[in-house]
Ligand SMILES: Nc1ncnc2[nH]cnc12
Protein backbone atom coordinates (compact mmCIF):
# COMPACT_ATOMS: atom_id res chain seq x y z
CA UNK A 391 0.00 0.00 0.00
CA UNK A 392 1.49 3.30 -1.04
CA UNK A 393 -1.41 5.68 -0.49
CA UNK A 394 0.20 6.95 2.74
CA UNK A 395 3.53 7.75 1.00
CA UNK A 396 4.46 11.25 -0.11
CA UNK A 397 4.89 11.38 -3.89
CA UNK A 398 6.70 13.47 -6.49
CA UNK A 399 6.90 13.33 -10.25
CA UNK A 400 9.15 14.85 -12.89
CA UNK A 401 7.36 13.77 -16.06
CA UNK A 402 3.75 14.42 -17.01
CA UNK A 403 2.67 16.06 -20.29
CA UNK A 404 -0.07 18.48 -19.30
CA UNK A 405 -2.30 17.91 -22.33
CA UNK A 406 -1.79 14.19 -21.76
CA UNK A 407 -3.19 14.60 -18.24
CA UNK A 408 -6.65 15.71 -19.40
CA UNK A 409 -9.23 13.13 -18.29
CA UNK A 410 -11.63 12.08 -21.11
CA UNK A 411 -14.54 13.62 -19.14
CA UNK A 412 -12.82 17.02 -19.19
CA UNK A 413 -11.95 16.65 -22.89
CA UNK A 414 -15.62 15.86 -23.60
CA UNK A 415 -16.73 19.00 -21.71
CA UNK A 416 -14.24 21.08 -23.70
CA UNK A 417 -15.46 19.53 -26.96
CA UNK A 418 -19.08 20.36 -26.09
CA UNK A 419 -18.05 23.93 -25.29
CA UNK A 420 -16.48 24.35 -28.75
CA UNK A 421 -18.94 22.16 -30.70
CA UNK A 422 -16.30 19.59 -31.70
CA UNK A 423 -17.09 15.97 -32.59
CA UNK A 424 -14.86 13.63 -30.55
CA UNK A 425 -16.14 10.35 -32.04
CA UNK A 426 -12.73 9.56 -33.56
CA UNK A 427 -10.72 10.12 -30.37
CA UNK A 428 -12.95 9.20 -27.40
CA UNK A 429 -15.16 6.12 -27.16
CA UNK A 430 -16.84 4.95 -23.93
CA UNK A 431 -14.97 7.74 -22.11
CA UNK A 432 -11.67 6.18 -23.25
CA UNK A 433 -9.09 7.68 -25.59
CA UNK A 434 -8.82 5.80 -28.88
CA UNK A 435 -5.35 4.92 -30.20
CA UNK A 436 -3.46 1.72 -30.94
CA UNK A 437 0.21 2.57 -31.45
CA UNK A 438 2.57 5.47 -30.79
CA UNK A 439 1.68 7.21 -34.06
CA UNK A 440 -2.07 7.12 -33.40
CA UNK A 441 -1.44 8.00 -29.74
CA UNK A 442 0.32 11.22 -30.85
CA UNK A 443 -2.56 12.01 -33.22
CA UNK A 444 -5.11 11.49 -30.44
CA UNK A 445 -2.96 13.57 -28.06
CA UNK A 446 -2.86 16.47 -30.55
CA UNK A 447 -6.64 16.30 -31.04
CA UNK A 448 -7.19 16.43 -27.26
CA UNK A 449 -4.74 19.36 -27.00
CA UNK A 450 -6.76 21.25 -29.63
CA UNK A 451 -9.77 21.25 -27.26
CA UNK A 452 -7.93 23.64 -24.90
CA UNK A 453 -8.04 27.08 -26.49
CA UNK A 454 -7.95 29.86 -23.87
CA UNK A 455 -5.90 30.86 -20.84
CA UNK A 456 -8.88 29.80 -18.72
CA UNK A 457 -8.99 26.34 -20.34
CA UNK A 458 -5.31 25.78 -19.52
CA UNK A 459 -5.70 27.15 -15.98
CA UNK A 460 -8.55 24.70 -15.41
CA UNK A 461 -6.50 21.77 -16.77
CA UNK A 462 -3.43 22.51 -14.61
CA UNK A 463 -5.48 23.18 -11.47
CA UNK A 464 -7.54 20.01 -11.92
CA UNK A 465 -4.49 17.81 -12.52
CA UNK A 466 -2.40 19.19 -9.68
CA UNK A 467 -5.30 19.12 -7.22
CA UNK A 468 -5.86 15.43 -7.98
CA UNK A 469 -2.12 14.77 -7.50
CA UNK A 470 -2.11 16.61 -4.16
CA UNK A 471 -5.09 14.57 -2.98
CA UNK A 472 -2.96 11.46 -3.61
CA UNK A 473 -0.16 12.79 -1.38
CA UNK A 474 1.96 14.45 -4.09
CA UNK A 475 4.13 17.31 -2.92
CA UNK A 476 5.88 18.16 -6.19
CA UNK A 477 5.15 17.91 -9.91
CA UNK A 478 6.94 19.01 -13.06
CA UNK A 479 4.56 19.35 -15.97
CA UNK A 480 5.81 19.21 -19.55
CA UNK A 481 4.25 22.06 -21.51
CA UNK A 482 4.27 22.81 -25.20
CA UNK A 483 3.98 26.43 -26.39
CA UNK A 484 3.67 24.94 -29.89
CA UNK A 485 0.23 23.69 -28.87
CA UNK A 486 -0.69 27.18 -27.63
CA UNK A 487 0.39 28.57 -30.99
CA UNK A 488 -1.50 25.89 -32.95
CA UNK A 489 -4.84 26.87 -31.36
CA UNK A 490 -4.15 30.58 -31.89
CA UNK A 491 -3.78 31.31 -28.17
CA UNK A 492 -0.10 32.17 -28.38
CA UNK A 493 2.78 30.97 -26.24
CA UNK A 494 2.63 33.70 -23.56
CA UNK A 495 -1.08 33.27 -22.83
CA UNK A 496 -0.62 29.49 -22.84
CA UNK A 497 2.11 29.75 -20.16
CA UNK A 498 0.16 32.34 -18.13
CA UNK A 499 -2.95 30.15 -18.14
CA UNK A 500 -1.00 27.16 -16.88
CA UNK A 501 0.77 29.30 -14.27
CA UNK A 502 -2.59 30.57 -12.97
CA UNK A 503 -3.77 26.96 -12.56
CA UNK A 504 -0.53 26.02 -10.78
CA UNK A 505 -0.87 28.98 -8.42
CA UNK A 506 -4.49 28.10 -7.69
CA UNK A 507 -3.60 24.45 -6.95
CA UNK A 508 -0.77 25.55 -4.65
CA UNK A 509 -3.05 27.98 -2.78
CA UNK A 510 -5.63 25.21 -2.27
CA UNK A 511 -3.39 22.23 -1.50
CA UNK A 512 0.20 23.40 -1.03
CA UNK A 513 1.48 21.36 -4.01
CA UNK A 514 4.64 22.78 -5.54
CA UNK A 515 4.99 22.59 -9.33
CA UNK A 516 7.14 23.78 -12.21
CA UNK A 517 6.89 23.77 -16.00
CA UNK A 518 9.37 22.30 -18.47
CA UNK A 519 8.96 23.67 -21.97
CA UNK A 520 9.24 20.96 -24.57
CA UNK A 521 10.33 20.98 -28.16
CA UNK A 522 8.48 18.57 -30.43
CA UNK A 523 10.99 16.34 -32.17
CA UNK A 524 8.91 15.44 -35.24
CA UNK A 525 8.47 19.15 -36.04
CA UNK A 526 12.21 19.14 -36.77
CA UNK A 527 15.34 20.88 -35.43
CA UNK A 528 14.47 24.38 -36.71
CA UNK A 529 11.10 24.40 -34.93
CA UNK A 530 12.75 23.07 -31.75
CA UNK A 531 15.39 25.83 -31.91
CA UNK A 532 12.57 28.42 -32.11
CA UNK A 533 10.91 26.83 -29.05
CA UNK A 534 14.27 26.78 -27.23
CA UNK A 535 14.80 30.47 -28.04
CA UNK A 536 11.35 31.22 -26.64
CA UNK A 537 12.09 29.21 -23.47
CA UNK A 538 15.46 30.95 -23.06
CA UNK A 539 14.05 34.48 -23.24
CA UNK A 540 10.87 33.80 -21.23
CA UNK A 541 12.41 33.93 -17.74
CA UNK A 542 9.17 32.87 -16.03
CA UNK A 543 9.73 31.81 -12.41
CA UNK A 544 7.67 28.65 -12.88
CA UNK A 545 9.45 27.62 -16.11
CA UNK A 546 12.64 25.91 -14.99
CA UNK A 547 13.55 23.33 -17.62
CA UNK A 548 13.49 22.14 -21.20
CA UNK A 549 12.62 18.74 -22.69
CA UNK A 550 12.42 17.18 -26.14
CA UNK A 551 9.39 14.93 -26.71
CA UNK A 552 7.58 13.53 -29.72
CA UNK A 553 8.61 10.92 -32.27
CA UNK A 554 12.01 9.64 -31.10
CA UNK A 555 12.47 7.62 -34.30
CA UNK A 556 12.70 10.82 -36.35
CA UNK A 557 15.95 12.85 -36.64
CA UNK A 558 19.17 12.22 -34.72
CA UNK A 559 19.81 13.69 -31.26
CA UNK A 560 22.82 15.57 -32.67
CA UNK A 561 20.46 17.69 -34.79
CA UNK A 562 18.99 19.10 -31.57
CA UNK A 563 22.24 19.91 -29.76
CA UNK A 564 22.03 23.59 -30.81
CA UNK A 565 18.54 23.89 -29.26
CA UNK A 566 19.84 22.42 -26.00
CA UNK A 567 22.88 24.75 -26.05
CA UNK A 568 20.47 27.71 -26.15
CA UNK A 569 18.48 26.59 -23.11
CA UNK A 570 21.60 25.47 -21.20
CA UNK A 571 22.99 28.98 -21.62
CA UNK A 572 19.74 30.31 -20.13
CA UNK A 573 20.30 28.10 -17.04
CA UNK A 574 17.27 25.90 -17.66
CA UNK A 575 17.42 22.30 -16.46
CA UNK A 576 17.80 19.75 -19.26
CA UNK A 577 16.03 16.47 -19.90
CA UNK A 578 15.19 14.63 -23.12
CA UNK A 579 12.95 11.75 -24.20
CA UNK A 580 15.32 8.93 -25.15
CA UNK A 581 15.37 5.15 -24.88
CA UNK A 582 11.59 4.82 -25.09
CA UNK A 583 10.78 4.08 -28.77
CA UNK A 584 14.42 3.82 -29.82
CA UNK A 585 17.10 1.65 -28.26
CA UNK A 586 20.15 2.18 -26.07
CA UNK A 587 21.96 4.13 -28.83
CA UNK A 588 19.40 6.91 -28.39
CA UNK A 589 20.22 7.25 -24.66
CA UNK A 590 23.95 7.29 -25.43
CA UNK A 591 23.42 9.95 -28.11
CA UNK A 592 21.42 12.01 -25.61
CA UNK A 593 24.24 11.83 -23.04
CA UNK A 594 26.87 12.70 -25.65
CA UNK A 595 25.07 15.52 -27.49
CA UNK A 596 22.82 17.08 -24.84
CA UNK A 597 24.56 16.32 -21.51
CA UNK A 598 21.27 16.30 -19.53
CA UNK A 599 21.06 15.66 -15.80
CA UNK A 600 17.98 13.50 -16.45
CA UNK A 601 16.55 11.33 -19.21
CA UNK A 602 12.82 11.03 -19.90
CA UNK A 603 12.27 7.23 -19.89
CA UNK A 604 15.79 5.93 -20.69
CA UNK A 605 14.57 2.43 -19.90
CA UNK A 606 15.94 0.87 -23.09
CA UNK A 607 19.41 1.49 -21.67
CA UNK A 608 18.77 -2.00 -20.31
CA UNK A 609 19.90 -3.28 -23.75
CA UNK A 610 23.51 -2.18 -23.09
CA UNK A 611 25.44 -3.11 -19.92
CA UNK A 612 28.15 -0.47 -20.50
CA UNK A 613 25.50 2.21 -20.82
CA UNK A 614 23.80 1.12 -17.59
CA UNK A 615 27.14 1.47 -15.82
CA UNK A 616 27.66 4.89 -17.38
CA UNK A 617 24.23 6.10 -16.19
CA UNK A 618 24.97 4.83 -12.67
CA UNK A 619 28.51 6.28 -12.59
CA UNK A 620 27.38 9.69 -13.88
CA UNK A 621 24.33 9.80 -11.59
CA UNK A 622 21.95 10.55 -14.46
CA UNK A 623 18.35 10.34 -13.23
CA UNK A 624 15.79 8.37 -15.24
CA UNK A 625 12.17 9.50 -15.30
CA UNK A 626 10.63 6.03 -15.53
CA UNK A 627 6.98 5.64 -16.56
CA UNK A 628 6.17 1.91 -16.23
CA UNK A 629 2.44 2.09 -17.05
CA UNK A 630 3.15 4.15 -20.17
CA UNK A 631 5.84 1.67 -21.29
CA UNK A 632 3.48 -1.29 -20.98
CA UNK A 633 0.60 0.56 -22.63
CA UNK A 634 2.82 1.54 -25.59
CA UNK A 635 4.25 -2.02 -25.66
CA UNK A 636 7.84 -0.90 -25.13
CA UNK A 637 7.92 -4.04 -22.91
CA UNK A 638 5.31 -6.80 -23.04
CA UNK A 639 4.44 -6.82 -19.32
CA UNK A 640 5.49 -5.52 -15.90
CA UNK A 641 7.45 -8.71 -15.22
CA UNK A 642 9.81 -7.82 -18.09
CA UNK A 643 9.97 -4.10 -17.30
CA UNK A 644 13.59 -3.11 -16.42
CA UNK A 645 12.88 -0.77 -13.47
CA UNK A 646 14.06 -3.33 -10.91
CA UNK A 647 17.20 -4.21 -12.88
CA UNK A 648 18.12 -0.55 -13.38
CA UNK A 649 17.57 0.14 -9.68
CA UNK A 650 19.67 -2.89 -8.73
CA UNK A 651 22.46 -1.65 -11.01
CA UNK A 652 22.59 1.63 -9.08
CA UNK A 653 20.86 3.84 -11.65
CA UNK A 654 18.96 6.72 -10.05
CA UNK A 655 15.30 6.17 -10.95
CA UNK A 656 12.01 7.99 -10.30
CA UNK A 657 8.31 7.11 -10.83
CA UNK A 658 6.20 9.09 -13.30
CA UNK A 659 2.83 8.96 -15.07
CA UNK A 660 3.65 10.44 -18.55
CA UNK A 661 0.10 10.84 -20.02
CA UNK A 662 -1.98 9.20 -17.28
CA UNK A 663 -5.52 8.83 -18.71
CA UNK A 664 -4.17 7.83 -22.14
CA UNK A 665 -2.30 4.98 -20.47
CA UNK A 666 -5.03 4.12 -17.91
CA UNK A 667 -2.78 5.11 -15.03
CA UNK A 668 -2.08 7.84 -12.47
CA UNK A 669 0.95 8.72 -10.36
CA UNK A 670 -0.70 6.96 -7.40
CA UNK A 671 -1.10 3.84 -9.56
CA UNK A 672 2.56 3.96 -10.64
CA UNK A 673 3.50 3.92 -6.95
CA UNK A 674 1.20 0.93 -6.43
CA UNK A 675 2.73 -0.88 -9.43
CA UNK A 676 6.22 -0.32 -8.00
CA UNK A 677 5.09 -1.71 -4.66
CA UNK A 678 2.66 -4.54 -5.42
CA UNK A 679 3.77 -5.73 -8.86
CA UNK A 680 7.49 -4.95 -8.85
CA UNK A 681 8.01 -5.65 -5.17
CA UNK A 682 9.81 -2.50 -4.05
CA UNK A 683 9.82 -1.82 -0.28
CA UNK A 684 8.25 1.42 0.96
CA UNK A 685 11.73 2.61 1.98
CA UNK A 686 12.98 2.06 -1.59
CA UNK A 687 9.98 3.91 -3.03
CA UNK A 688 10.62 6.79 -0.62
CA UNK A 689 14.18 6.75 -1.96
CA UNK A 690 12.83 7.25 -5.50
CA UNK A 691 10.68 10.16 -4.31
CA UNK A 692 13.78 11.62 -2.68
CA UNK A 693 15.70 11.16 -5.94
CA UNK A 694 12.93 13.05 -7.78
CA UNK A 695 13.23 16.01 -5.42
CA UNK A 696 17.04 15.89 -5.60
CA UNK A 697 16.85 15.98 -9.41
CA UNK A 698 14.00 18.52 -9.62
CA UNK A 699 14.58 21.78 -11.44
CA UNK A 700 13.94 23.97 -8.38
CA UNK A 701 15.83 26.39 -6.16
CA UNK A 702 17.76 24.95 -3.21
CA UNK A 703 15.49 26.36 -0.48
CA UNK A 704 12.42 24.70 -2.06
CA UNK A 705 14.38 21.45 -2.54
CA UNK A 706 15.35 21.34 1.16
CA UNK A 707 11.78 22.12 2.25
CA UNK A 708 10.39 19.32 0.06
CA UNK A 709 13.06 16.81 1.13
CA UNK A 710 12.16 17.51 4.74
CA UNK A 711 8.51 16.70 3.95
CA UNK A 712 9.16 13.15 2.69
N1 LIG B 1 5.39 9.10 -24.07
C1 LIG B 1 5.72 10.09 -24.90
N2 LIG B 1 6.85 9.99 -25.64
C2 LIG B 1 7.20 10.95 -26.49
N3 LIG B 1 6.49 12.07 -26.66
C3 LIG B 1 5.36 12.21 -25.96
N4 LIG B 1 4.46 13.22 -25.95
C4 LIG B 1 3.49 12.89 -25.09
N5 LIG B 1 3.75 11.68 -24.54
C5 LIG B 1 4.92 11.24 -25.07
Ligand SMILES: [Zn+2]
Nearest residue numbers: 403551602660
Ligand atom coordinates in the same frame (compact mmCIF):
# COMPACT_ATOMS: atom_id res chain seq x y z
ZN1 LIG C 1 6.81 11.72 -21.98
